[in-house]
Amino acid sequence: MRKQMFVKKSLTIFFVLLFAFSLSAACLADMTDKDFVKEAKKTITEISVADAKAAMDAGKVDVVLDCRTAKEFKKGHLPKAINLQRGLLEFKATKKIPNKDASIICYCKSGGRSCLSTCTLGKMGYTNVKSMDGGWKAWIKAGYPIE
Numbered sequence: 001m002r003k004q005m006f007v008k009k010s011l012t013i014f015f016v017l018l019f020a021f022s023l024s025a026a027c028l029a030d031m032t033d034k035d036f037v038k039e040a041k042k043t044i045t046e047i048s049v050a051d052a053k054a055a056m057d058a059g060k061v062d063v064v065l066d067c068r069t070a071k072e073f074k075k076g077h078l079p080k081a082i083n084l085q086r087g088l089l090e091f092k093a094t095k096k097i098p099n100k101d102a103s104i105i106c107y108c109k110s111g112g113r114s115c116l117s118t119c120t121l122g123k124m125g126y127t128n129v130k131s132m133d134g135g136w137k138a139w140i141k142a143g144y145p146i147e
Contacts, residue, residue: 034112036116040115040116040118040119041115043122044115044118044122044129044131045118045129045131046111046115046131046132046133047105047130047131047132047133048132048133048134049132049133049134049138049139049142049144050142052105052107053139056078056079056080061103061104062099062103062104063082063097063102063103063104063105064078064080064081064104064105064107065081065082065097065106065114066078066081066083066084066107066108067084067085067106067107067108067114067117068083068086068108068109068136069085070085072109073085076146077146078107078136078139078144078146078147079146079147080147081147082096084097086108089117089121090120093121093124093126094124097126101126101127101128102128103128104121104128104129104130105129105130105131106118106121106129106130106132107136107139108135108136109137110134110136110137110138111132111133111134111138114132115131117131118130118131
C-alpha cells in the first residue's frame with residue numbers, strides 16, 4: 001500500500017515538473033531577439049556615445065570591444081577597438097581580456113549585440129562593462145573619428 005502511494009506521489013510530482021518545464025520552454029520559444037535585448041538591458045549599464053568618447057579621451061577605458069563580425073570591423077571601427085564578435089564571446093573573452101576588472105565599453109552596429117555581450121561578460125565575472133547606446137551608427141552620426 002505504501003509503495004503504491006509513493007509511486008502515485010512520484011508520478012504526480014514528475015508530471016507537475018514536466019508541465020512546469022514545458023511552460024518555461026514555451027515562454028522562451030516565444031521570445032524574439034528584441035525581447036532578449038530588452039531583458040538584458042535590465043541588468044546592464046549603458047553609456048551614451050558622448051560619455052563613451054569622453055571616457056576614452058580621458059584614458060578611463062581599458063578595452064573598446066567591437067562585438068560586430070570581422071567583416072564589419074574591417075570596414076571601420078572605433079579607435080583602438082578590438083574585435084570579438086558576439087558569437088565567439090564566451091569562447092575567447094578570457095584570452096583577449098584577461099583582467100576581469102578592466103574598464104570595458106562594448107559596441108556593435110546599433111546596440112543589440114553589445115547589450116547582450118555586456119550582459120554575458122557580467123555573467124562571466126567582468127566587473128566594469130558598459131554597452132554604448134546606439135552603437136556604431138550613433139558614433140558615426142556624432143561625427144567622431146574612426147579607424
